[in-house]
Amino acid sequence: MNQNGDITMHLDHALSPRGASIPLEVSDPVFTLDDVSVFYGDYEAIRNVTLPIGKNEITAFIGPSGCGKSTLLRSFNRMNDLILGSHLKGVVAYHGTDIYGPDVDPIEVRRKVGMVFQKPNVFPKSIYENVAYGPKVNGAKGNLDDVVEECLTRAALWNEVKDDLKKSAYALSGGQQQRLVIARCIAVKPEVILMDEPCASLDPIATAKIEDLMVELANDYTIVIVTHNMQQAARVSDRTAFFTAELDDNEVRHGRLVEFGRTRELFSSPGDTRTEDYISGRFG
Amino acid sequence: MQNQLAGRGTLLRDRVFMWLLFISLAIGVLTLAILLIYVTVKGWPRLDLRLFTNMPSVRDAQNAGAQSAITGTIWVISFTALIALPTGVLAALHLEEFARPDSRFQRFIEINIQNLAAVPSIVYGILGLAVFARALALGQSVITASLTLALLVLPVIIISTREALRAVPRNIRDGSLALGATEWQTAYRQTLPAAIPGIATGTILALSRAIGEAAPLLLLGAVSFITFNPDGVLSGYTTLPIQIFNWTKESREEFQVLAAATIVVLLLLLLAMNFVAIWIRNRTQKRW
Numbered sequence: 001m002n003q004n005g006d007i008t009m010h011l012d013h014a015l016s017p018r019g020a021s022i023p024l025e026v027s028d029p030v031f032t033l034d035d036v037s038v039f040y041g042d043y044e045a046i047r048n049v050t051l052p053i054g055k056n057e058i059t060a061f062i063g064p065s066g067c068g069k070s071t072l073l074r075s076f077n078r079m080n081d082l083i084l085g086s087h088l089k090g091v092v093a094y095h096g097t098d099i100y101g102p103d104v105d106p107i108e109v110r111r112k113v114g115m116v117f118q119k120p121n122v123f124p125k126s127i128y129e130n131v132a133y134g135p136k137v138n139g140a141k142g143n144l145d146d147v148v149e150e151c152l153t154r155a156a157l158w159n160e161v162k163d164d165l166k167k168s169a170y171a172l173s174g175g176q177q178q179r180l181v182i183a184r185c186i187a188v189k190p191e192v193i194l195m196d197e198p199c200a201s202l203d204p205i206a207t208a209k210i211e212d213l214m215v216e217l218a219n220d221y222t223i224v225i226v227t228h229n230m231q232q233a234a235r236v237s238d239r240t241a242f243f244t245a246e247l248d249d250n251e252v253r254h255g256r257l258v259e260f261g262r263t264r265e266l267f268s269s270p271g272d273t274r275t276e277d278y279i280s281g282r283f284g
Numbered sequence: 285m286q287n288q289l290a291g292r293g294t295l296l297r298d299r300v301f302m303w304l305l306f307i308s309l310a311i312g313v314l315t316l317a318i319l320l321i322y323v324t325v326k327g328w329p330r331l332d333l334r335l336f337t338n339m340p341s342v343r344d345a346q347n348a349g350a351q352s353a354i355t356g357t358i359w360v361i362s363f364t365a366l367i368a369l370p371t372g373v374l375a376a377l378h379l380e381e382f383a384r385p386d387s388r389f390q391r392f393i394e395i396n397i398q399n400l401a402a403v404p405s406i407v408y409g410i411l412g413l414a415v416f417a418r419a420l421a422l423g424q425s426v427i428t429a430s431l432t433l434a435l436l437v438l439p440v441i442i443i444s445t446r447e448a449l450r451a452v453p454r455n456i457r458d459g460s461l462a463l464g465a466t467e468w469q470t471a472y473r474q475t476l477p478a479a480i481p482g483i484a485t486g487t488i489l490a491l492s493r494a495i496g497e498a499a500p501l502l503l504l505g506a507v508s509f510i511t512f513n514p515d516g517v518l519s520g521y522t523t524l525p526i527q528i529f530n531w532t533k534e535s536r537e538e539f540q541v542l543a544a545a546t547i548v549v550l551l552l553l554l555l556a557m558n559f560v561a562i563w564i565r566n567r568t569q570k571r572w
């Protein structure tokens with residue numbers, strides 16, 4: 001610990017790539033994972049992850065494919081429940097409540113923790129109905145015009161679609177569809193938005209728009225993003241968790257958390273050679 | 285210099301194979317064409333409005349029509365659809381969206397549905413006679429016929445509905461559930477609407493099979509000449525295949541002509557239904 005107050009302040013908070021002031025340790029966690037392992041049947045896809053997710057921060061999960069990033073992400077909103085045979089060990093606490101606890105309704109969890117998928121999965125309905133769907137299934141009655149406009153505006157899509165709200169969402173480009181999925185997600189007023197490789201199927205221009213949007217949304221939402229793209233993690237995230245897959249004694253692959261820290265530090269001075277190899281491109 | 289891109293010439297084997305394919309196709313198409321032309325030519329003298337406005341008769345061939353058979357067919361098939369469609373769709377929805385695919389009970393039901401789809405229609409006639417006509421005392425009525433035909437088409441509707449539901453991508457369901465929708469909301473607001481074209485196609489094809497059925501209805505006792513239109517579900521009835529069957533049993537040539545004309549009406553109805561099914565399928569092809 002540093003004795004000097006000034007230097008402590010300086011060391012404690014640092015500007016993240018998007019310009020947010022981020023403390024060294026997560027001070028206000030929305031989620032805390034404690035020794036979390038996720039299984040598909042007998043197979044332990046990811047093991048023993050302990051990790052906090054800071055409020056209004058952007059946390060990036062990076063690592064080689066198959067190391068369990070998506071699996072871990074889906075445990076934040078209990079989407080793994082839908083996969084037959086999957087189960088979880090450890091504690092996923094949301095503001096201190098174990099979301100896998102006995103009297104927690106996964107549906108309530110998903111209202112608080114929204115999700116954007118790798119492939120834009122707009123519904124086969126109009127643009128308007130895509131956004132209105134979340135509020136409707138959550139019991140909203142009456143006219144949703146204002147909600148639709150507000151969410152599309154927040155997702156930086158309103159100006160492009162305001163005259164075509166009745167058109168099928170399939171008429172939109174991939175990047176617009178992904179922004180529509182984000183608009184649809186925030187219409188439910190979640191606190192957290194999970195994004196699983198949201199730009200994997202998009203071109204660089206559409207990707208840049210989504211990245212700008214993420215930075216913008218981080219003012220009001222807590223964002224966890226899985227990305228294959230290390231530059232993306234380095235550009236937008238405040239903290240980064242690096243995962244890898246390792247063989248155990250029985251030659252079975254399991255995902256492990258290698259390193260977790262503020263993005264700037266993790267990228268400039270990684271504490272583990274595996275992280276260093278991966279971010280410098282020396283990894284398989 | 286030799287041209288390296290020159291073909292090797294069509295091999296005899298390839299040509300024989302092409303001809304075999306063509307002949308197989310021609311057998312199917314020609315048979316249908318010959319049948320259509322034959323009945324149309326034969327029934328031509330009686331293919332007029334009398335068929336639709338007049339009632340059947342065994343004596344007066346000149347003024348006999350098939351009105352009661354046409355209305356009977358509409359009555360029977362409407363109630364068949366009314367019974368089989370909701371039952372089949374709900375059963376498929378349960379099997380596809382809610383039941384646990386790993387349970388033994390589920391597998392047992394699945395094998396049974398496959399088997400039921402292969403049961404000969406006359407067996408359904410026996411079942412209908414025992415259960416609906418006799419045990420439930422519904423007699424020889426529209427509702428007995430509809431219930432029996434509904435059982436007949438139910439497996440086909442369940443199977444085609446399940447296929448239509450399965451064709452809806454997983455990520456649509458995930459998208460809905462991730463917004464906090466319940467499984468039931470997801471099923472009836474997303475999966476079911478997206479599957480409607482497939483369900484409609486499968487149902488129409490199943491019903492068009494039921495329209496052509498004579499065997500189970502004959503077993504239920506629908507053999508008499510009915511000279512009135514049904515006026516309720518407990519009313520007596522006749523249908524087009526039954527009427528055709530009855531007329532072809534008559535020895536007088538006029539009745540054979542009448543039967544041919546009625547066959548044309550039945551075939552046109554079936555072709556129209558299949559055309560609608562194909563049209564729905566093509567109009568809504570592949571959105572994802």
Ligand SMILES: Nc1ncnc2c1ncn2[C@@H]1O[C@H](COP(=O)(O)OP(=O)(O)O)[C@@H](O)[C@H]1O
Pocket residue numbers: 040045064065066067068069070071072083255
């Ligand atoms: N539904 C599933 N059933 C069984 N195994 C799965 C399933 N989904 C993923 N896995 C396995 O879990 C491991 C981690 O997968 P995933 O979380 O998708 O990795 P990542 O997102 O890092 O590429 C992989 O070995 C994968 O094969």
Ligand SMILES: [Mg+2]
Pocket residue numbers: 069070071196226
């Ligand atoms: Mg993944």
